[in-house]
Amino acid sequence: MKAVIPAAGFGTRFLPATKAQPKEMLPVFDKPTIQYVIEEAVASGIDDILIVTGRNKRSIEDHFDKSFELEQTLQSAGKDDRLKQVRDITDLADICYVRQRDQKGLGDAIYCAKKHIGGEAFAVLLGDSITKGSVPCTKQLIDVYEKYNASAISLEEVPREKVERYGIIKGEEVEKDIYRIDKLVEKPLAHQAPSNLAIMGRYVLTPDIFDKIDETEPGVGGEIQLTDALSKLDSIYGNTFEGKTYDIGNRFEWLKTSIEFAMDDNEYKNDLIEYLKKVISQN
Numbered sequence: 452m453k454a455v456i457p458a459a460g461f462g463t464r465f466l467p468a469t470k471a472q473p474k475e476m477l478p479v480f481d482k483p484t485i486q487y488v489i490e491e492a493v494a495s496g497i498d499d500i501l502i503v504t505g506r507n508k509r510s511i512e513d514h515f516d517k518s519f520e521l522e523q524t525l526q527s528a529g530k531d532d533r534l535k536q537v538r539d540i541t542d543l544a545d546i547c548y549v550r551q552r553d554q555k556g557l558g559d560a561i562y563c564a565k566k567h568i569g570g571e572a573f574a575v576l577l578g579d580s581i582t583k584g585s586v587p588c589t590k591q592l593i594d595v596y597e598k599y600n601a602s603a604i605s606l607e608e609v610p611r612e613k614v615e616r617y618g619i620i621k622g623e624e625v626e627k628d629i630y631r632i633d634k635l636v637e638k639p640l641a642h643q644a645p646s647n648l649a650i651m652g653r654y655v656l657t658p659d660i661f662d663k664i665d666e667t668e669p670g671v672g673g674e675i676q677l678t679d680a681l682s683k684l685d686s687i688y689g690n691t692f693e694g695k696t697y698d699i700g701n702r703f704e705w706l707k708t709s710i711e712f713a714m715d716d717n718e719y720k721n722d723l724i725e726y727l728k729k730v731i732s733q734n
Contacts, residue, residue: 453501456488457503457578460474465701473485475488485511497589501546502547555675556672557676561575561677585693588605588694591605596657602684603654604654609648610647614641617651619648619650621635629688631686650678651692659684710727
């Protein structure tokens with residue numbers, strides 16, 4: 452199975468940090484956000500990845516490309532651990548790129564991958580969210596797809612007051628944590644939302660999604676919404692993710708995620724705790 456990672460957005464909520472740097476390259480603790488995303492795809496058994504980029508996204512390509520000068524410098528300095536880290540990034544997967552020429556929404560970004568995907572099912576991982584679980588989120592969706600032979604999307608319960616930020620589903624639970632979806636609504640008003648089950652940025656889609664995107668008119672924000680195209684599919688299932696999703700879509704969530712990931716690092720955990728205690732005591 453192949454994977455598509457849309458990474459063409461402007462990242463306006465992170466300005467000025469994203470004026471000349473993609474939001475997907477913002478570091479979460481010690482790695483760019485998009486590296487975590489690609490590592491999830493690889494851990495799910497996927498090594499053929501297409502990243503949909505836009506203007507000013509060249510640093511994404513550079514990050515996963517070979518860096519001869521850097522490797523030579525590290526090798527000459529005897530920094531073997533750092534050298535291995537750099538080479539491991541290059542060897543993660545076969546990564547290709549296509550540019551979304553116009554910012555016409557997530558649906559259009561996925562459509563840019565049509566020629567690369569061909570007639571097979573494929574995974575989609577949004578480039579500004581990170582997941583963590585004993586079984587990778589994308590692997591869980593692949594299992595649902597293989598069981599039901601239908602598209603599958605990751606879901607998460609969100610507070611009612613936050614449903615306006617997400618695509619929301621209406622569906623029937625057919626087994627534990629798996630829903631047969633009857634309806635999808637993009638960013639509904641809280642009192643109109645059919646549930647509090649939100650689409651959380653991971654998908655496994657059958658190739659007929661491309662025809663559905665082609666039939667979809669611009670929706671919320673004047674963009675071609677993937678949610679609107681998904682609602683046209685004959686069959687689609689949702690899986691509430693057994694793990695945690697980190698939405699790196701705004702500065703506060705990005706900061707919290709960086710702190711939480713740093714707390715998982717034994718080298719820095721204790722120093723970070725002491726520093727945070729000191730900061731809190733001073734405020």
